[in-house]
Amino acid sequence: MAVDWLNPYHLQVASFVLINTLLGVSIYVTLATGQLSLGNAGFMSIGAYTTAILTTRHGFPMPAGIVAGSVVAALAGIAVGIPSLRLTGVYLAIATLGFGEVVRVVFVNWESLTGGAVGIAAIPQMGRELLASLRDAGFAPESIGLRGNQFISLSVFLILFASTLCAIGFFFRLGSSRVGRAYAAVRMDERAAEAAGIDTTYYKVLAFTQGAMLSGFAGALFAHATSYISPADFTYHRAVEILVxxxxxxxxxxxxxxxxxxxxxxxxxxxxxxxxxxxIVYGILLIAMMVFRPQGLIDPPLVNRLAGKKAAGGGSRDAA
Amino acid sequence: MFAEQLINGITLGSIYAIVALGYTLVFGVLDIINMAHGEIFMFGAFIGMVIVTKMNAPLAAAFAGAVLVTAALGYLLERVALRPLRGRTGVSHLAPLISTIGVSILLENLAHHIFGAGNQLFETPFAEIRFTIGSTTVYLVQVVILAVSVVLMGGLSLWLARTRSGKGLRATAESLETAELLGVDTKRIITATVVIASAMGGIAGVLVGMAFNYINNQIGLSMGLKGLAIIIFGGMGSVAGAMAGGLILGLSETFVVAYGSSGYRDAIAFLTIIVVLLLRPQGLFGRAAPEARR
Incomplete structure (x- = not known):
């Protein structure tokens, strides 16, 4: 067969890469205003559990469940973001870390709703659902040379790829918009930004909510890609992983x-x-990056150099 | 029943207090939250476990071994993850937080590889010895834990209040530059603070092993988060706040388990963090104005 190289296992790895990419972007969005949130694993679990409960118990269609998961996570983001405004730096990091742990403990203990530590199984899997509805419409994956499980993995990957691309595109555009510039101003100097007429409160909560919503979206996709979730998927380690x-x-x-x-x-x-x-490698990476390159491997000067752009108005100007 | 729960709560609370003191000392001097403190504490517990359970050595040897190893870890932490970031321009105040998170997951997973996953039995030689006073049962282990905690906290308070190096530490905590101008060797004070805080974590580790009879490589995380909750509750950098906060958390957890639901025990600490940060960000004994807290 011509498509034997299409290995479902590799596609599954690629799908996790995409979900993690969404999570990476979600912490970046909040960091764009200088706020470090360690609660994104918590928001992710809210998105995942919302759609899992709605689709398995209340017969919601999957897209509606994913939207609901993102919206509920965003609402949670507003609820956490507004009171957290008075917190900066490490205090915010710890409060959000505490939030993530509270959410996890609630999911473990609220057994009637969440299935407790066992979690929720048999969540509709997006590839399988798509295949079932296509089969009803008379389509067979064999007609394009794919086995059933290849088709399932491939469609999961493609759906996630499209979603990730949309999210990256959205935030890329946002970066050079009024909102993105306001974020950058708040990050560099909050007081100066306020003096310049930027509603810092609004933009900080907005960034926080966007990060929460994206985490919830990633969580909802995660639930429908793996079809099984439990509180163990959303621990402190997940939060650290996103940070890394x-x-x-x-x-x-x-x-x-x-x-x-x-x-x-x-x-x-x-x-x-x-x-x-x-x-162990993650731990060493975190230490080494802070010591040798705190801004991370990729920073704006590097991107500009790779893109072949020269700083406008002579090379001497600092591209801050 | 009530008296026994009270004793349980005070025992647990004094361990929490010692863990929290480790955080508060480092924060007071360096303005850094040492996210690796919980894992250093866990290493202390494992070293104590190996000495007591595997080598059948006396408890005192477990304390000595745990203190030695955790003090060494503290020294390494300062040299590898904290000192390189200090005094550099353009380093975000989040950098030490992130580098100590790095140390914490490194240590947690090293412990996983060295000591294995799952619960490990911590056999205290006198675990079964108990006294009954009226209807109240007290275990000798609890008495030892309380005695060690009181000696440790008393010793630390005396050291901070009376000795030259203790005063140096407080001066450095007040203002690093001024202390340095006045001739305090701040570099040494900082190293000493991290080492002492870590060694206290090691002692707390052995105490936890004694109190619960088992340990695993997750205790660093849960205890670390509780320690954070306590210093936020008691006021960052406040020694009295760490002690009082530890006792309050230990008592409230014990009574919630005894008279309520055990499942939510671990949520108390985090709810406390969130509520305190929102209502009284400087904590019970805190002194800094909110604006200065970056």
Whole structure:
């Protein structure tokens, strides 16, 4: 067969790469205003559980469940973001870390709703659902030379790829918009930004909410890609992992966390012998990056150099 | 029943207080939250476990071994993850937070590879010895834990209040530049602070092993988060706040489990963090104005 190379396992790895990319972007969005949120694993779990409960118990169609998951996560983001405004730096990081843990403990204990520590199984899987509805319409994947499980994995990958591309595109455009410039101003100097007439409160909550919504979206996609979720998927380690994507890849340019998430998710899968030591490597990476390159591998000057752009108005100007 | 729960709560609370003191000392001097403190504490617990359970050595040897290893880890932490970031321009105030998170997951997974996953039995030689006073049962282990905690906290308070190096530490905490101008060797004070805080974590590790009879490589995380909750509750950098906060958390957890639901025990600490940060960000004993807290 011509498409035997289309290995469902590789496609699954690629799908996780994409979900992690979304998560990497979600922490970047909040960091764009200088706020470090360690609660994105919590928002992710809210998105995943919302859609899992709605689709398995209340017969919601999957797209509606995913939208609902993102919206509920965004609402949670507003609810956490507004009171957290008075917190800066490490205080915000710890409060959001506490939030993530509270959410996890609630999901473990609220057994009637969430299935407790066991989690929720048999969540509709997007590839399988798509195949079933296409089969009803008279389409057989064999007609384009694909086996059933190849088609399922491929469609999951394609749906995630399209979603990730849309999200990256959206935030890339946002970066050079009024909102993106306001984020950058708040990040550089909050007081100066306020003096310049920027509603810092609004933009900080907006960034926080966008990050929460994107995490919830990633969580909802995760639920429908794996069809099984449990609180163990959303622990402190998940929060740290998301942080590593941004810190390693770079937190000052959108491509940084994208690159970080892709490399760090794909590498351990390709080098199976390393994957036992994944978190040891993560730990060393975090320390080494802070010591040698705190802005991450990819930063705006590097991107400009790669794109062949010269700083406008002579090379001497600092492209801050 | 009530008296026994009270004793349980105070025992647990004094361990929490010692863990929280490790955080508060480092924060007071360096303005850094040492996210690796919980994992250093966990290493202390594992070293104590190996000495007591595997080598059948006396408890005192476990304390000594744990203190030695965790003090060494503290020194390494300062040299590798904290000192390189200090005094550099353009380094975000989040950098030490992130580098110590790096140390924490490194240590947690090293412990996983060295000591294995799952619960490990911590056999205290006198675990079964107990006294009954009226209807109240007290275990000798609890008495030892309380005694060690009181001696440790008393010793630390005396050291901070009376000795030259303790005063140097407080001066450095007040203002690093001024202390340096006045002739305090701040570099040494900082190293000493991280080492002492880590060694206290090691002692707390052995105490936790004694109190719960088992340990695993996740205790660093849960205890670390509780320690964070306590210093936020008690006021960052406040020694009295860490002690009081530890006792309050230990008591409230014990009574929630005894008279309520055990499942939500671990949520108390985090809810406390969130509520305190929102209502009284400087904590119970805090002094800094909110604006200065970056």
């Amino acid at each position: 994507f941004a810190v390693f890849g770079g937190s000052e340019h959108l491509l940084g966390p994208v690159f970080g998430a892709m490399l760090l998710t794909a590498l351990p899968e390709l080098l199976r012998s390393v994957s036992d030591y994944r978190y």
